[in-house]
Amino acid sequence: MTSTFLDAVNRKNKNHIPVLFMRQAGRYLPEYMKLKDVHSFRTRTHTPELMTEITLQPMRRYKMDAAIMFSDILTCLEYMGAAFDFTGEGPKLATAGVSTLKEIHKLDVKDMSFVYEGIKKITAELTDRPLVGFVGAPFTLCSYIIEGGTSKEFLKTKNFMYSSPKDFHKAMEILAESVGNYLAEQMRTGVEAVQVFDSWVGFLNEDDYRTYLLPHMKNLVSLARKGGKPIILYSQPASHLLPALKEVGADVYSIDWRMKLADAAKVLGDNVAIQGNLDPAVTTLEWSEARPFVDRVLEDAKKAGIRDRYIFNVGHGVNPTTKPETVGSIVEYVHSK
Amino acid sequence: MTSTFLDAVNRKNKNHIPVLFMRQAGRYLPEYMKLKDVHSFRTRTHTPELMTEITLQPMRRYKMDAAIMFSDILTCLEYMGAAFDFTGEGPKLATAGVSTLKEIHKLDVKDMSFVYEGIKKITAELTDRPLVGFVGAPFTLCSYIIEGGTSKEFLKTKNFMYSSPKDFHKAMEILAESVGNYLAEQMRTGVEAVQVFDSWVGFLNEDDYRTYLLPHMKNLVSLARKGGKPIILYSQPASHLLPALKEVGADVYSIDWRMKLADAAKVLGDNVAIQGNLDPAVTTLEWSEARPFVDRVLEDAKKAGIRDRYIFNVGHGVNPTTKPETVGSIVEYVHSK
Numbered sequence: 001m002t003s004t005f006l007d008a009v010n011r012k013n014k015n016h017i018p019v020l021f022m023r024q025a026g027r028y029l030p031e032y033m034k035l036k037d038v039h040s041f042r043t044r045t046h047t048p049e050l051m052t053e054i055t056l057q058p059m060r061r062y063k064m065d066a067a068i069m070f071s072d073i074l075t076c077l078e079y080m081g082a083a084f085d086f087t088g089e090g091p092k093l094a095t096a097g098v099s100t101l102k103e104i105h106k107l108d109v110k111d112m113s114f115v116y117e118g119i120k121k122i123t124a125e126l127t128d129r130p131l132v133g134f135v136g137a138p139f140t141l142c143s144y145i146i147e148g149g150t151s152k153e154f155l156k157t158k159n160f161m162y163s164s165p166k167d168f169h170k171a172m173e174i175l176a177e178s179v180g181n182y183l184a185e186q187m188r189t190g191v192e193a194v195q196v197f198d199s200w201v202g203f204l205n206e207d208d209y210r211t212y213l214l215p216h217m218k219n220l221v222s223l224a225r226k227g228g229k230p231i232i233l234y235s236q237p238a239s240h241l242l243p244a245l246k247e248v249g250a251d252v253y254s255i256d257w258r259m260k261l262a263d264a265a266k267v268l269g270d271n272v273a274i275q276g277n278l279d280p281a282v283t284t285l286e287w288s289e290a291r292p293f294v295d296r297v298l299e300d301a302k303k304a305g306i307r308d309r310y311i312f313n314v315g316h317g318v319n320p321t322t323k324p325e326t327v328g329s330i331v332e333y334v335h336s337k
Numbered sequence: 338m339t340s341t342f343l344d345a346v347n348r349k350n351k352n353h354i355p356v357l358f359m360r361q362a363g364r365y366l367p368e369y370m371k372l373k374d375v376h377s378f379r380t381r382t383h384t385p386e387l388m389t390e391i392t393l394q395p396m397r398r399y400k401m402d403a404a405i406m407f408s409d410i411l412t413c414l415e416y417m418g419a420a421f422d423f424t425g426e427g428p429k430l431a432t433a434g435v436s437t438l439k440e441i442h443k444l445d446v447k448d449m450s451f452v453y454e455g456i457k458k459i460t461a462e463l464t465d466r467p468l469v470g471f472v473g474a475p476f477t478l479c480s481y482i483i484e485g486g487t488s489k490e491f492l493k494t495k496n497f498m499y500s501s502p503k504d505f506h507k508a509m510e511i512l513a514e515s516v517g518n519y520l521a522e523q524m525r526t527g528v529e530a531v532q533v534f535d536s537w538v539g540f541l542n543e544d545d546y547r548t549y550l551l552p553h554m555k556n557l558v559s560l561a562r563k564g565g566k567p568i569i570l571y572s573q574p575a576s577h578l579l580p581a582l583k584e585v586g587a588d589v590y591s592i593d594w595r596m597k598l599a600d601a602a603k604v605l606g607d608n609v610a611i612q613g614n615l616d617p618a619v620t621t622l623e624w625s626e627a628r629p630f631v632d633r634v635l636e637d638a639k640k641a642g643i644r645d646r647y648i649f650n651v652g653h654g655v656n657p658t659t660k661p662e663t664v665g666s667i668v669e670y671v672h673s674k
Contacts (some may be wrong), residue, residue, distance in 0.1 A: 152487070155658060158618035163626045202574070205595045205616070207633065237539070239577040240595045258542045258577045279542070281495035289500045296544065321492060 001192075003130050005065040009193055009230045009252055009273050011309035016335045017301070018065035020132070021283070021327060022234070022254075023317030024058040025070045028283075028324055031057050041086040045075055051118035052125065059126060061324070062331045065311075066130045066193070067122060069186075071115060073136030073197045074144055076182055079111040080104045080174070082145045096148030098160050101171050104145065107178035109185045116189040123190040132232075133191035135182055137198035138175035138216055142168075154203050161212055168212060176216035180223025187227025194224065195232040195254065202237040202256075209244045217248040232275060236316055242267040257315035261297070262304040274304075275311040278330075283314065283322040287329035294330055298337055338529075340467050342402040346530055346567045346589055346610050348646035353672045354638070355402035357469070358620070358664060359571070359591075360654030361395040362407045365620075365661055368394050378423040382412055388455035389462065396463060398661070399668045402648075403467045403530070406459060406523075408452060410473030410534045411481055413519055416448040417441045417511070419482045433485030435497050438508050441482065444515035446522045453526040460527040469569075470528035472519055474535035475512035475553055479505075491540050498549055505549060513553035517560025524564025531561065532569040532591065536653075539574040539593075546581045554585040569612060573653055579604045594652030598634070599641040611641075612648040615667075620651065620659040624666035631667055635674055 005020065007013035026032055032054060035044065044050050054070040074084050074091055081104045084093040093100070122131050136144075143157045144150075151157070161168045183194045198217075201209065224231055233248055235241060236256035245253065246268050253272055255264050257279035264274055277300065282293040301310045312334045318327070342357065344350035363369055369391060372381065381387050391407040411421050411428055418441045421430040430437070459468050473481075480494045481487075488494070498505045520531045535554075538546065561568055570585055572578060573593035582590065583605050590609055592601050594616035601611055614637065619630040638647045649671045655664065 150489070153617065153653065153656070155618050155621055155656060158616065159621045159658075162618065162630065163622055202595070206597070208616075237574045237577070237595075240574070240597075258539070258574075260543070260577075279495065279545075280490065281492050281499065284492055284496045285500055293499065316490065319490070319492060321496075 001128070001130060003065070003192070005311060006130055006192060008309055008311050011271075011273055013308050017298070017307070017310060017312050017337060019312040019331045019334045020064050020066050020068060021058075021314055021318050022068070023319070024064060024068055024327075025054045026318065027320040028318055028322035028327070029057055029061070030324070045071055046114050048114055048117035048121050051115070052121040055118070055122050055131070056125060059129065062328055063335065064129070064331060066132050067126055068132045068134065068195075069115070069119060069122060069191065071134065073134065073199070074141065075115070076107055076112060076135060076178065077141060077145065080107050080178060084144070090150045091144060093144060093148045096145060098146055098156070101142060101145045101160070102167060104171065104174055106174050107182055109181050112182060112185065116185065119186060119189045119191055130192035131190060132193050132195055133183065133186035134195040134197060135179050137196045137201065138172045138179060138220065139201045139204070139213055140197060140199050141175050141179070142171055143200050151200075154200060161208075165212070172213065172216040176220040177223060180220040183224035183231070184227035187224070187229040191229065193230045193232060193252075195234055196220070196250070198233065198235040201235050202241060204241070206241055206244050209241055214244055214247060221249050234276075239263070252311070254313065255315060261300040261306065261310070265304040265306050273309040273311065274306055276313045276315045278312070278314045280314045280316045280318055280322070283318050283326055283330070285326060286323065287326045290326050290330065291333070294333060298334065338465070338467060340402070340529070342648060343467055343529060345646055345648050348608075348610055350645050354635070354644070354647060354649050354674060356649040356668045356671045357401050357403050357405060358395075358651055358655050359405070360656070361401060361405055362391045363655065364657040365655055365659035365664070366394055366398070367661070382408055383451050385451055385454035385458050388452070389458040392455070392459050392468070393462060396466065399665055400672065401466070401668060403469050404459060404463055405469045405471065405532075406452070406456060406528065408471065410471065410536070411478065412452070413444055413449060413472060413515065414478060414482065417444050417515060421481070427487045428481060430481060430485045433482060435483055435493070438479060438482045438497070439504060441508065441511055443511050444519055446518050449519060449522065453522065456523060456526045456528055467529035468527060469530050469532055470520065470523035471532040471534060472516050474533045474538065475509045475516060475557065476538045476541070476550055477534060477536050478512050478516070479508055480537050488537075491537060498545075502549070509550065509553040513557040514560060517557040520561035520568070521564035524561070524566040528566065530567045530569060530589075532571055533557070533587070535570065535572040538572050539578060541578070543578055543581050546578055551581055551584060558586050571613075576600070589648070591650065592652065598637040598643065598647070602641040602643050610646040610648065611643055613650045613652045615649070615651045617651045617653045617655055617659070620655050620663055620667070622663060623660070624663045627663050627667065628670070631670060635671065
């Protein structure tokens with residue numbers, strides 16, 4: 001498969017700038033909402049046919065340069081002793097807290113076979129563009145297990161990390177090994193790249209990241225490497241963490257909308273690709289209003305000198321108020337540049 | 338009044354490192370909870386006697402180097418056409434949204450007389466240490482008016498800012514002028530410094546900050562300057578905004594726990610004081626567990642060479658799970674260094 005997305009990942013893209021959107025398969029699409037009305041969140045993520053259909057919905061509608069498998073960053077937790085469900089606005093764990101975290105066990109990657117079935121079905125149908133797999137990173141998974149859902153300040157998680165470093169490291173070991181092996185298995189089954197979502201790690205400072213997470217993130221990457229496909233790392237806000245994140249050794253860094261692309265490129269160096277940078281709020285605008293902000297990102301990419309290794313994306317997932325028409329216009333416009 | 342806090346603000350402190358804690362008067366103190374059980378939030382913030390009592394509670398318990406008047410960053414909104422109340426976890430506006438924002442009017446600073454009454458009572462009782470006043474910054478106030486409460490991504494606020502820049506600037510003008518005049522009046526009544534809380538502005542990137550906010554923040558500062566007392570500016574996360582925040586022209590920059598003090602000092606230069614940097618999660622630990630993290634901040638302040646212009650504080654407000662004993666130990670320990 002020739003792929004502009006993979007060429008950019010491999011820092012040798014001479015074609016158009018590839019585009020994908022985090023959460024491109026999701027609640028802003030009417031065709032997704034129809035399925036959401038009929039099938040529960042668990043059914044949607046656990047049924048290979050539904051996973052396939054939902055993953056392909058934005059691929060039919062738009063010329064996205066890669067598909068992102070429909071799943072959740074937390075889906076594996078159920079098979080490690082920390083089941084969750086979506087109730088209303090976000091994920092909620094049935095039992096949460098430090099005691100739940102202390103009882104999690106390593107993931108048997110075979111338990112995720114429904115995901116691999118989905119990957120096989122998607123790649124059988126989608127032959128012209130690559131599929132990207134993903135999972136949540138250890139700190140982010142841990143924060144959900146302890147807080148029970150999203151959190152404003154992650155006080156319980158940090159309290160545990162600071163007060164029980166030995167137990168925290170033990171949990172991180174289990175999570176990093178599980179996630180690393182799961183990503184390698186996704187790769188073996190057919191995804192062409194994976195993204196590790198450390199959505200909440202930006203609530204730590206650099207010293208803490210190095211002390212509590214960096215060794216585990218390196219271990220995660222070395223295990224995922226056995227699958228032989230490139231690894232994308234996402235964090236936000238991450239301006240202050242970038243030098244430490246660089247040491248994780250990912251192939252692509254997915255940055256939020258706060259950092260300037262040139263600043264990120266300066267810290268990360270020439271040997272990685274860079275993804276992201278559009279404020280997701282821009283996708284809630286009409287195209288005529290959105291265009292100057294898309295131009296700004298493209299201009300910044302040009303200034304940063306990363307044309308051959310840049311993937312256009314939002315700096316955080318698109319959301320229910322994202323306008324489908326604006327997404328379409330952004331894809332076409334970026335491709336035309 | 339000789340004050341270590343004010344000496345540090347004025348970049349000439351030769352005494353101990355001054356300490357205060359954002360939200361030092363609040364829900365982690367049992368004596369506060371007793372009043373909370375009896376009086377509503379509105380009564381607590383609108384009754385000069387209660388405001389005085391609550392402000393002084395931490396001053397009796399600890400050797401804090403300054404009092405922070407008990408109020409809310411949103412208290413003035415009621416008198417601008419956007420009343421709010423605390424329901425459960427955070428502030429909720431009775432009517433919120435773009436239409437509410439469009440209808441706000443300039444604050445008549447006389448309407449805040451109950452706050453000035455409180456300031457007079459506090460300064461009459463507290464003769465050995467200064468009092469700090471405060472208010473929310475225009476962007477943060479605007480985000481509450483539009484979103485109706487705290488928000489995860491501020492999508493509605495940004496959508497309005499991007500799609501209706503003229504109306505957004507008009508609202509910012511009203512808010513900046515109101516807030517600037519209100520701060521000057523607090524100063525005239527007796528506070529020795531004020532803090533401007535731009536708690537959520539870190540969700541913008543630097544370009545947007547410069548386009549949509551910087552002129553209004555400069556105007557706010559020039560109006561507050563008429564009161565003749567120093568101005569502290571707080572934002573988080575702000576690593577990526579610091580060069581623009583510097584141009585606001587505050588006297589003290591209150592930074593969160595993510596940035597290194599040395600990095601902040603490098604960007605901000607020698608002509609401002611710096612406050613903050615302790616992760617509020619540290620205050621939820623036992624003192625023996627908390628101490629290394631306090632040491633790290635003190636060590637970082639030393640490395641940054643800001644001993645004469647540094648105020649020890651948390652990087653975001655203390656919270657209900659903060660341990661009162663740990664706060665006491667931190668104050669004593671920092672003073673001993």
